Amino acid sequence: MSTTAYATDAARWAAVQARDPAADGHFVYAVRTTGVYCRPSSTARLPKRENVEFFATAAAAEAAGYRPSRRARGDQGSAAAGRAALVARACRLIEAAETPPALDDLAAEVGMSPFHFHRLFKAETGLTPKAYASAYRARKLREELSAAPAASITEAIYGAGFNSNSRFYETSEQLLGMRARDYRAGGAGAVIRFAVGQCSLGAILVAQSQRGICAILLGEDPDALARELQDQFPRARIIGGDSGFEQLVAQVVGFIEAPALGLQLPLDVQGTAFQERVWRALREIPPGATVSYTDIAARIGAPTAVRAVAQACGANHLAVAIPCHRVVRRDGDLAGYRWGVERKRELLRREAQA
Numbered sequence: 001m002s003t004t005a006y007a008t009d010a011a012r013w014a015a016v017q018a019r020d021p022a023a024d025g026h027f028v029y030a031v032r033t034t035g036v037y038c039r040p041s042s043t044a045r046l047p048k049r050e051n052v053e054f055f056a057t058a059a060a061a062e063a064a065g066y067r068p069s070r071r072a073r074g075d076q077g078s079a080a081a082g083r084a085a086l087v088a089r090a091c092r093l094i095e096a097a098e099t100p101p102a103l104d105d106l107a108a109e110v111g112m113s114p115f116h117f118h119r120l121f122k123a124e125t126g127l128t129p130k131a132y133a134s135a136y137r138a139r140k141l142r143e144e145l146s147a148a149p150a151a152s153i154t155e156a157i158y159g160a161g162f163n164s165n166s167r168f169y170e171t172s173e174q175l176l177g178m179r180a181r182d183y184r185a186g187g188a189g190a191v192i193r194f195a196v197g198q199c200s201l202g203a204i205l206v207a208q209s210q211r212g213i214c215a216i217l218l219g220e221d222p223d224a225l226a227r228e229l230q231d232q233f234p235r236a237r238i239i240g241g242d243s244g245f246e247q248l249v250a251q252v253v254g255f256i257e258a259p260a261l262g263l264q265l266p267l268d269v270q271g272t273a274f275q276e277r278v279w280r281a282l283r284e285i286p287p288g289a290t291v292s293y294t295d296i297a298a299r300i301g302a303p304t305a306v307r308a309v310a311q312a313c314g315a316n317h318l319a320v321a322i323p324c325h326r327v328v329r330r331d332g333d334l335a336g337y338r339w340g341v342e343r344k345r346e347l348l349r350r351e352a353q354a
Contacts, residue, residue, distance in 0.1 A: 036069040037061040100133035124301035212266030218339040278312035
């Protein structure tokens with residue numbers, strides 16, 4: 001249904017009179033004489049037209065002083081389940097497609113306008129449909145390449161849902177950060193430059209792949225950081241950076257010392273679809289602010305996945321750039337941090353003063 005179908009009050013009133021379920025989610029109507037609002041398909045007794053006003057969302061109606069009707073309250077749970085089911089259906093369509101479906105096609109499949117579908121999908125998953133498709137394809141490809149050492153690259157390509165080699169090779173380096181053969185071999189053939197420096201929080205290692213910064217590690221022992229990088233890419237060609245690369249390390253160190261400077265660097269983020277949803281949400285937390293693991297779970301549309309959110313924070317290889325230090329427990333306790341709670345406390349203190 002097109003968004004413009006309910007662009008006028010006359011069209012909205014006609015939908016209310018018809019109790020049109022297709023109009024649900026496009027607007028609500030409020031009744032001045034009762035002080036409540038309803039969705040268009042509500043079976044409540046129809047009010048007089050002169051007592052009705054329309055709002056784009058339930059939140060807008062509540063901001064105007066209206067409260068949900070009993071039916072609206074009862075509908076909220078089923079409405080939420082309905083939205084989740086629509087998004088789940090869209091996710092399955094994305095996962096089954098050889099190439100990411102167009103936004104218009106996905107919206108048509110679930111019976112929504114592209115605008116409302118895009119907004120709903122991002123609200124439920126924390127990703128746009130395009131970003132979800134990329135994250136899913138990357139995860140599936142990594143799984144296929146890693147599953148069976150004896151498997152050929154061609155078998156992995158088809159196992160990941162690509163129906164032709166040409167389509168795969170058009171996007172493989174963007175998905176993996178290196179050639180598929182290199183990824184399957186633990187980074188063999190890939191070149192990763194790195195440098196180790198010192199900052200007020202201790203030793204810091206910064207590494208860069210062909211796509212961007214792939215690791216920012218903090219610790220006490222520079223050698224231990226180098227071994228951690230080697231474990232992450234066991235068969236890559238890891239080489240020390242030149243003087244130009246050390247300037248990049250200086251940028252990261254400068255950001256740690258003075259968070260207000262900001263950090264604008266290309267990142268090579270590699271994780272599961274769920275981890276990338278969490279990491280994207282983390283990057284939306286402004287400096288100086290903190291949120292709970294529960295908050296992040298709610299933001300990505302997975303309110304029961306609090307433990308999985310914490311695990312995704314622990315799997316982050318990009319300290320500061322993906323600010324998992326801004327996530328705390330619900331009671332405000334700093335909890336754990338991959339690079340030490342004291343570093344977390346100090347980073348938050350600096351951001352609060354910036």
